[in-house]
Amino acid sequence: MSEAKAEIDPKIGMIMGSQSDWSTMKLGADILEQLGVAHDVQIVSAHRTPDRLYDYAKSAVSRGLNVIIAGAGGAAHLPGMIASMTRIPVLGVPIQSKALNGMDSLLSIAQMPAGIPVGTLAIGEAGAKNAALLAAAILANNDASLANRLDAWRAAQSAAVADKPE
Numbered sequence: 001m002s003e004a005k006a007e008i009d010p011k012i013g014m015i016m017g018s019q020s021d022w023s024t025m026k027l028g029a030d031i032l033e034q035l036g037v038a039h040d041v042q043i044v045s046a047h048r049t050p051d052r053l054y055d056y057a058k059s060a061v062s063r064g065l066n067v068i069i070a071g072a073g074g075a076a077h078l079p080g081m082i083a084s085m086t087r088i089p090v091l092g093v094p095i096q097s098k099a100l101n102g103m104d105s106l107l108s109i110a111q112m113p114a115g116i117p118v119g120t121l122a123i124g125e126a127g128a129k130n131a132a133l134l135a136a137a138i139l140a141n142n143d144a145s146l147a148n149r150l151d152a153w154r155a156a157q158s159a160a161v162a163d164k165p166e
């Protein structure tokens with residue numbers, strides 16, 4: 001998977017459990033691109049690449065990440081395991097699984113024990129898009145230029161809604 005933003009110090013790290021998650025998570029990455037938010041994208045599996053997961057979480061602070069977006073499906077342990085090893089806020093995206101339509105992913109990500117939070121978004125594409133928008137909004141609190149770009153993005157979305165159905 002390619003680096004989705006060329007800047008050296010991404011503020012947002014986007015990870016996912018599998019290549020199969022990318023078609024969903026890419027919708028969020030596309031929004032970060034539109035907003036000009038530096039981010040990087042990696043596959044990190046809680047089950048298949050546990051050492052990679054550990055290294056990612058333990059280096060998140062020193063790499064300067066401000067928010068981690070983590071998408072996973074099925075037994076979706078990735079967001080919670082990352083959150084257990086770093087104080088960087090984690091936004092979890094439940095991937096719409098084939099077997100249970102994403103309910104397994106949603107419950108795996110949302111039902112964290114008290115003390116280790118994961119901000120959980122909606123199942124599937126809406127969740128991926130909103131995770132990106134939420135991450136950008138968090139950064140925009142301390143970035144006036146990004147705040148303007150996010151305001152413009154939201155205004156354009158509003159303007160694109162027709163008054164009446166066709």
Ligand code: RP5
Pocket residue numbers: 016017018019020021045046071072073074075095
């Ligand atoms: C999870 O298992 C991934 O996040 C993915 O959603 C799911 C299925 O993975 P694949 O079998 O498609 O690689 O770890």
